[in-house]
Amino acid sequence: MAPAKKEPSEGKAYRLILEAIRNTYQPGEFLLEKNMVASLKMSRTPVAMALNRLVTEGILNKVPKKGCYIPNLNRDDATAAFQARKLLEGAAVKDAAKFSSCKERKDLSKLLDKGEKAIEDKNYRLFAETDEEFHHRLVKLSKNEYIYRTWRLIYFRTNIYSRFFDNLYYDTETIISGKILKMKSPQQHRSILQALIDKDPIKCKSRVEEHIEHSLQMIFNR
């Protein structure tokens, strides 16, 4: 039997609070330390540390001596977040197109298979997971730790918008710079992967940018 090391309290708190931010809390809602201490069954110190971390990451806002809350959603903020994400993710895949290995591309393809199957099964939760992992892996391929770290937080924010407006998978059409985009998310993913396989950095970048712009437009069109 393995020794079964105890998970550090702060890390556990961070993990569970982050999950609750994604799935439970609403924009504008205050998070009381006291409540978390109760539900997490630990002392205030690790909870305070985890909250502090989330504030530093920009995932939570804070009012001194008052507490932390989920940032509110608005059009300008969404635009800024998606713009920043487009910049980072676009540059990342541009580099990825130059560096990616055969195995990495194969693995991405398998991941897309899994996502498409999830949609067939109407398991949208699983699709959302694979979608998220696809983007994470793409950006990691850039091999630039600074870009990845920074992208990760902004991506989280854009994902809040997509989830809130229930837009992770939809069969709509969007107009971007005069072009009508009628692809579903999985098709867009495939076309990004294809550009990656073709080792075409420019195409890779523009397809990613269109994909992200598409997500933003879907939010606005609701």
Next chain:
Amino acid sequence: MAPAKKEPSEGKAYRLILEAIRNTYQPGEFLLEKNMVASLKMSRTPVAMALNRLVTEGILNKVPKKGCYIPNLNRDDATAAFQARKLLEGAAVKDAAKFSSCKERKDLSKLLDKGEKAIEDKNYRLFAETDEEFHHRLVKLSKNEYIYRTWRLIYFRTNIYSRFFDNLYYDTETIISGKILKMKSPQQHRSILQALIDKDPIKCKSRVEEHIEHSLQMIFNR
């Protein structure tokens, strides 16, 4: 007499530790909580919070149950950091060229005056300050909070390199994509500002990128 509100301990700890990271500590050096508690004359809690924040920001590294330390310097890391900075700062000034107000440009010009005077006086410390503020203001002009937040941390990292190699102001020449760049930093700043005044986003972006690439090359050429 004003009430003179007491500065929160955590904020003070953060501020002073950050300053020490810039001016005192060396790459690889461990930071003992105990020592900071002693020099800052406060309890462990706010110090731990401040360190936690610095780790989250990527300014410090951490080994669990051991402590925090200044990240080591190396060529690949420098390349990645400057690359990321170039991407963010380039995009930021591109937007800035579209949005900046007359007053904002005037203020930037005054700041450059101040920096040039500092060099005349051989006050390189003051020049470094104005240099830093110039870049901060430039990126803020993008009006994108996500880009600014994220850029700020990466800029800090690149600045560590520049300071470490004592390269904030030097009269060297560099070759970037075949072109010989022979400008000093202040001249480069002026040319960036000029592109901003001309409201030429593309020129603005490329000049900023060259300026940053120049900084990186100066580090490598030492």
Next chain:
DNA sequence: AAATTCTTAGATGCATGCATTAAAACATTC
């Protein structure tokens, strides 16, 4: 003497009590 185990010193991780303060509830004045 080298390698291994045991001990111990000293660091971080966590729990908890007190201090401070913001805002809600209440009382008072106009």
Next chain:
DNA sequence: GAATGTTTTAATGCATGCATCTAAGAATTT
């Protein structure tokens, strides 16, 4: 009754003691 000032409440901010763990050094074995 509205506006203002006061009290109370309940949250975060901070200090500190104990728990846990890492790593360095001492003791032991080969």
